Amino acid sequence: xxxxxxxxxxxxxxxxxxxxxxxxxxxxxxxxxxxxxxxxxxxxxxxxxxxxxxxxxxxxxxxxxxxxxxxxxxxxxxxxxxxxxxxxxxxxxxxxxxxxxxxxxxxxxxxxxxxxxxxxxxxxxxxxxxxxxxxxxxxxxxxxxxxxxxxxxxxxxxxxxxxxxxxxxxxxxxxxxxxxxxxxxxxxxxxxxxxxxxxxxxxxxxxxxxxxxxxxxxxxxxxxxxxxxxxxxxxxxxxxxxxxxxxxxxxxxxxxxxxxxx
Numbered sequence: 001x002x003x004x005x006x007x008x009x010x011x012x013x014x015x016x017x018x019x020x021x022x023x024x025x026x027x028x029x030x031x032x033x034x035x036x037x038x039x040x041x042x043x044x045x046x047x048x049x050x051x052x053x054x055x056x057x058x059x060x061x062x063x064x065x066x067x068x069x070x071x072x073x074x075x076x077x078x079x080x081x082x083x084x085x086x087x088x089x090x091x092x093x094x095x096x097x098x099x100x101x102x103x104x105x106x107x108x109x110x111x112x113x114x115x116x117x118x119x120x121x122x123x124x125x126x127x128x129x130x131x132x133x134x135x136x137x138x139x140x141x142x143x144x145x146x147x148x149x150x151x152x153x154x155x156x157x158x159x160x161x162x163x164x165x166x167x168x169x170x171x172x173x174x175x176x177x178x179x180x181x182x183x184x185x186x187x188x189x190x191x192x193x194x195x196x197x198x199x200x201x202x203x204x205x206x207x208x209x210x211x212x213x214x215x216x217x218x219x220x221x222x223x224x225x226x227x228x229x230x231x232x233x234x235x236x237x238x239x240x241x242x243x244x245x246x247x248x249x250x251x252x253x254x255x256x257x258x259x260x261x262x
Contacts, residue, residue, distance in 0.1 A: 025105075028096070028101055028104065028105060029101065031044075031093060031096055032096050032101055035093065035096050035097055037220065038216070038217060038220065039097060040204075040209050040213035040216065040217075041090065041093035041094050041096075041097065042090060042093075042200065042203055042204045042207070042209055042213075043204055043209055043210060043213035043214070043217070044093065045086070045089060045090055045093060045200060046197070046200040046201065046204060049086075049192075049193040049196050049197055049200060050193070050197065052189060052190075052193045053190060053193035053194055053197075056186055056189060056190045056193070057190070059186075065186050066184075066186075067184065067186050067187045067190060068187060070190075070191070070194065074183070074191065075191060075194075075195055078188075078191050078192070078195060079195055080173055081170065081173055081174055081192075082191065082192045082195040082196050083196075083199065084166050084167075084169050084170035084173055085170050085192060085196075086192075086196045086199065086200065087166040088163050088166040088167040088170055089163075090203075091159045091160070091162045091163035091166060092104075092108070092159075092160070092163040094156075094159040095107075095156045095157070095158075095159035095160035095163060096156075097155075097156060097159075098153035098155050098156025098157075098159075099153055099156035099157060099159075099160055100149075100151060102145075103145060103146065103149055103157075103160075104156075104160055106141070106142045106145050106146075107142060107146075107157070107160040107161065107164065108160065108163070108164060108167075109138050109139075109142060110138075110139055110142055110161075110164050111164050111167050111168060111171075112135045112138070113135045113136070113138070113139045114164055114165065114167075114168040115168055115171055115172070116131070116132065116135055118168055118172055122172075
């Protein structure tokens with residue numbers, strides 16, 4: 001009886017991990033396609049967060065999804081998590097401007113190594129030998145690939161490594177705070193989108209990206225061919241972003257093999 005109940009659970013976990021992998025991979029290609037035509041990554045992230053919040057809000061009004069009312073206390077608890085999450089995404093988008101997709105994916109595979117090292121430094125004990133060897137082999141492969149990258153871009157690599165740092169800090173913070181406990185995936189995504197907007201608006205204004213970035217976007221949209229491509233690609237990006245974030249945000253942290261050593 002126990003075996004019968006365990007089998008569906010294993011199958012669902014494998015299916016969820018596979019689906020998350022496909023969505024994540026698709027997001028990389030879609031983001032790269034957008035940034036090749038529209039280089040203002042912070043404005044892109046801001047628009048994506050606005051669209052995500054609106055989709056979830058109107059989804060609740062139409063009865064497609066359910067969520068609890070926005071709570072200030074919960075927002076305060078989730079604020080640090082949201083900051084690290086958005087920093088991870090922002091630096092990842094910035095890195096895609098100069099790093100090719102295969103190398104970007106390879107660099108992001110350094111996150112498990114960073115999590116393991118952070119766990120050891122925090123006194124969580126030594127991870128299993130098999131986990132350590134697999135993570136070290138992956139890191140060695142990334143190093144070899146980087147040495148053979150003839151289109152090496154220092155800025156892009158720096159942004160990608162910074163993204164790895166913030167992703168590691170995000171995972172550690174989620175584990176320590178337990179901020180996500182008791183909230184559904186839709187609620188988490190809504191809180192993250194709403195909480196990130198003040199910081200994103202401040203950044204795009206302080207850096208001078210806004211309002212120039214909107215005028216560039218308007219100009220590109222007015223161009224029939226380019227505008228069509230940007231709008232179509234943006235729709236796909238938002239669709240994948242909402243899909244992966246609503247269904248699998250906890251999966252990414254929960255099924256990371258080295259998460260138990262945090």
